[in-house]
Amino acid sequence: MKHKMWISFLIVLAIVVTGGCARGADTGSASNGQANSAAEQGDRNESGQTSESDTSSHETNDSQPIDPVLEQLNQLTTAEKIGQLVLVGMDGTTANANTKELIDKYHVGGFIFYKDNIKDSEQTLKLINQLKSNNKSAKIPLFLSIDEEGGRVTRLPGELVKAPSAGKIGAAGKVDAGSEIGALIGRQLSGFGLNMDFAPVLDINSNPNNPVIGDRSYGDNADIVSQMGIAVMKGLSKEGIIPVVKHFPGHGDTSVDSHIGLPVIEHNMDRLRKLELVPFQHAIAEGADVVMIAHLLLPKLDPDHPASFSKTIIHDLLREELGFEGVVISDDMTMGAITENYNVDEAAIEFLLAGGNIVLVGHEYSKEKAVIEAIEQAVEAGEISEETLNSRVYDVLKLKAKYGLHGESAAGPDVKSINKQLQSVLDKYGVK
Numbered sequence: 001m002k003h004k005m006w007i008s009f010l011i012v013l014a015i016v017v018t019g020g021c022a023r024g025a026d027t028g029s030a031s032n033g034q035a036n037s038a039a040e041q042g043d044r045n046e047s048g049q050t051s052e053s054d055t056s057s058h059e060t061n062d063s064q065p066i067d068p069v070l071e072q073l074n075q076l077t078t079a080e081k082i083g084q085l086v087l088v089g090m091d092g093t094t095a096n097a098n099t100k101e102l103i104d105k106y107h108v109g110g111f112i113f114y115k116d117n118i119k120d121s122e123q124t125l126k127l128i129n130q131l132k133s134n135n136k137s138a139k140i141p142l143f144l145s146i147d148e149e150g151g152r153v154t155r156l157p158g159e160l161v162k163a164p165s166a167g168k169i170g171a172a173g174k175v176d177a178g179s180e181i182g183a184l185i186g187r188q189l190s191g192f193g194l195n196m197d198f199a200p201v202l203d204i205n206s207n208p209n210n211p212v213i214g215d216r217s218y219g220d221n222a223d224i225v226s227q228m229g230i231a232v233m234k235g236l237s238k239e240g241i242i243p244v245v246k247h248f249p250g251h252g253d254t255s256v257d258s259h260i261g262l263p264v265i266e267h268n269m270d271r272l273r274k275l276e277l278v279p280f281q282h283a284i285a286e287g288a289d290v291v292m293i294a295h296l297l298l299p300k301l302d303p304d305h306p307a308s309f310s311k312t313i314i315h316d317l318l319r320e321e322l323g324f325e326g327v328v329i330s331d332d333m334t335m336g337a338i339t340e341n342y343n344v345d346e347a348a349i350e351f352l353l354a355g356g357n358i359v360l361v362g363h364e365y366s367k368e369k370a371v372i373e374a375i376e377q378a379v380e381a382g383e384i385s386e387e388t389l390n391s392r393v394y395d396v397l398k399l400k401a402k403y404g405l406h407g408e409s410a411a412g413p414d415v416k417s418i419n420k421q422l423q424s425v426l427d428k429y430g431v432k
Contacts, residue, residue: 069398073390075139081393082375083107085352087143087329089362093119095130098365103134103142106372109396110143110196112332112362113155121157121192121415128193129409140397141405143242143358145196148185151215160188161419164431166201167215170228177429178218178228182235182243184422189241191413195405196242198292200232202279203252212259213252222278229279230286237289242403245283247294247331248318249307250276254296262337268300281322289399290327291318293356295337306337309350319355327399328355332362333371345374352384357392 073081087110090099102108111131118124128144135142146155151165163169163185169178182200189197204225205217218228233243249272254263267276280291293308302312308330318324330351333344348359348371359375361368378384426432 069394069401072139072397072401073394076393078379078389079376080107080139081389082372082379084109084140084393084396085358085375086368086372087112087145087358087360088368089114089332090117091365093117093123094127095134099131100134102365102368103131103138106369107138107140108142108368108372109140109358110145112145112147112198112360113194114147114362115155118155118157121159121412124157124192125410125412132193132407132409136407138407141400141407143196143400143405144194145198145242145244146189146194147198148189149199149201149216150181150185153216156188159415160413161422163422164426165215166218166228166232167205168431169232170218170224172429172431173224174429175227175231177425177431178231179235180425180429181422181431182232183238184235184418184425185232186236186239186241187418187421188413189236190239191410191418193410195240195403196244196290197236198244198246199236200229200243200245201247202226202229202245202283203247203250204275204279205252206275207253210252210254212254217252222275226279226282230283233283233288234286240403242289242399244290244292244329245280245288246292247296248280248291249294249296249298249313250280251294251296252276259335259337262295262297262306262341264297264299266300267298272298272301277322280318284322284324288324288326289402290329291324292329292331292360293318293351295331295335305350305354306342308333308338309347309354309356311354313354314351315355327357327395329358330356330360332360334361334363334367345370349374349378349383352378352392353388357395 083106086106086108088102088108089112099111117127131142131144147153148155148163149166150163150169151167154162156162163181169181185197185199189195201213201216201218202225203213203217204222205213205220218225229245233245236243251263253265253267253276293314296307298307298313301317302310305312307313314328318328333347338344338347344361344367348361351359352375359371361371375384379389
């Protein structure tokens with residue numbers, strides 16, 4: 001009898017354990033679903049999205065946070081997404097039919113303004129507010145950008161006191177001078193409603209015969225360029241202006257102006273890591289939001305593609321080795337370095353495939369349209385996959401959200417007050 005009771009006990013125990021295992025398998029299946037979701041996020045990360053976006057992914061489960069940038073991305077049509085990948089220039093000092101079409105039909109992500117777009121403070125303010133008004137019905141606000149480095153590269157109206165060149169700021173040897181001057185340039189720009197500055201220059205002026213950099217650089221020393229460039233970068237950012245560090249991987253040791261032709265740099269990776277890349281590496285560590293890629297050919301890294309559409313330089317070097325997770329913008333694709341050697345449309349596609357986010361097409365309405373339509377065709381043909389398109393656009397939307405870009409009209413800068421403040425800073429640090 002005892003033997004039979006013992007057998008019965010073992011049978012009951014086996015049933016209980018088996019049931020427990022079945023419940024354990026169900027729990028494991030739920031965990032497996034979460035693992036699969038994480039793996040999907042990992043796939044998106046490999047395609048170029050940042051880890052921050054991965055951890056805040058959109059989920060229907062109420063316990064998970066909603067990613068507002070992803071929500072915004074999902075509301076865009078393919079044409080609207082493609083528009084966010086292009087930043088264009090314009091002709092003249094007033095918005096015209098071409099600019100309206102670029103906004104309404106092509107949904108461009110923003111504009112760059114050159115000296116011939118700017119006459120005086122009143123006209124500049126009116127132009128920028130007009131573009132904002134034209135974009136009012138769009139889902140995404142515009143980048144409104146400019147090259148305001150100080151010194152000889154300045155676009156702002158003549159009523160404003162001009163910031164000194166980077167070379168003079170670097171020679172002052174005071175990091176605080178860079179911070180304060182950067183902030184005041186930012187205040188000038190934000191007063192007009194501008195929100196992006198193609199500065200600071202992080203090129204090291206290592207070649208005295210360089211025809212394009214010179215005093216646009218903070219100096220011939222990597223540490224000085226790093227310190228001053230980062231100070232200006234943070235000063236701009238503090239005033240709500242998106243800084244764009246340039247010209248990666250370094251335009252300081254060239255003898256050709258890339259506006260005219262394609263410079264060739266024979267440096268290898270050892271040399272670049274010791275000098276040219278140092279300021280960019282420091283800026284990335286300090287939170288750089290945008291990096292501009294230069295039109296340079298570095299045959300020891302990539303003999304077939306200039307940096308501006310080289311996967312080796314944009315993806316492998318900038319993103320993988322240096323860990324940059326922000327927005328990558330090309331230098332102007334209508335510069336001679338590209339137009340004299342390559343097809344602009346094809347260069348734009350290759351730039352995006354190599355890891356870039358925003359194609360800058362600064363001149364010629366026909367080229368701007370051609371680039372946008374080429375991207376449309378590449379997406380339709382699957383050359384640019386939906387995954388790649390979404391990844392590139394996500395980064396752009398994330399940057400616009402970070403800086404709170406909006407379409408409200410600007411009131412204009414307090415020219416008298418800013419002029420007084422900037423002059424005071426220049427006097428304090430002895431920068432002339």
